[in-house]
Amino acid sequence: MPRELIFPDDVRPDFEGFRPAAFKFLRGLKRHNERAWFMAHKEIYETEVRFPLECLVATFGPGSGLPVRGDAKRSPFRIHRDVRFSKDKSPYKTHASAILSRSGGRGDTGILYIHIEPRGCFVSSGFYMPDPAFLTAWRQRMVREPKEFLAIARKLGRAGSRITLEPHETLKRLPRGFEEQGESPVADYLRWKHFLVSRDVSDDEAGGRALIKIIRDVARAATPLLDYGWATYDALPPKIG
Numbered sequence: 001m002p003r004e005l006i007f008p009d010d011v012r013p014d015f016e017g018f019r020p021a022a023f024k025f026l027r028g029l030k031r032h033n034e035r036a037w038f039m040a041h042k043e044i045y046e047t048e049v050r051f052p053l054e055c056l057v058a059t060f061g062p063g064s065g066l067p068v069r070g071d072a073k074r075s076p077f078r079i080h081r082d083v084r085f086s087k088d089k090s091p092y093k094t095h096a097s098a099i100l101s102r103s104g105g106r107g108d109t110g111i112l113y114i115h116i117e118p119r120g121c122f123v124s125s126g127f128y129m130p131d132p133a134f135l136t137a138w139r140q141r142m143v144r145e146p147k148e149f150l151a152i153a154r155k156l157g158r159a160g161s162r163i164t165l166e167p168h169e170t171l172k173r174l175p176r177g178f179e180e181q182g183e184s185p186v187a188d189y190l191r192w193k194h195f196l197v198s199r200d201v202s203d204d205e206a207g208g209r210a211l212i213k214i215i216r217d218v219a220r221a222a223t224p225l226l227d228y229g230w231a232t233y234d235a236l237p238p239k240i241g
Helices: 020-031 035-040 042-058 132-144 146-158 210-234
Strands: 096-101 111-116 121-127 195-201
Touching (some): 020 035, 020 042, 042 096, 042 111, 132 146, 132 210, 146 210
Antiparallel strands (some): 111 121, 121 195
């Protein structure tokens, strides 16, 4: 996919999928995670990975009809890893990723996340590791109105989506301040650290326009969860300083 043209803002060609060269590059980067190899293959990265990702997120700009939107410049994550506080000093991520959010930027609470990795692609939407004040407010709201949240969970289930976590992603005990809620209908949810709807994506699906429909489907399915979280977050007292 040529990059001879300079595209302004969110203007990008239609997304046609990540070609086999994108997955070949990411597999190679996993084997040779070093600057010399990356620089020798940087043009492939720009053409086959970064530019198609920009085209993909630009598909979901303002007016897409979804609760979240993308921005060709702000939505994709950098390929470079932040190694300042990590024992792993590998300089590059071995996947490509981007988010859709209420503003199109990466600082929003409540997002849709796109992850492109050979045999590991997925799309996820919701609230990942919300900050303590927000998570506490979320739990308090569930305790006050358990039927409200359980109705959302059932609605997601009817739409073919579920909010599920792996065992290691939940607290072993009820969180502090909620110890007396063991018999609550939402007791299990009180131990959760985040709330997400996810969908695995095959490499073949990521290789074509089917990925656009998958993202739309996940975003629409997650809308009740996103609305619930945003209403909870927006009701928090403003931060001072």
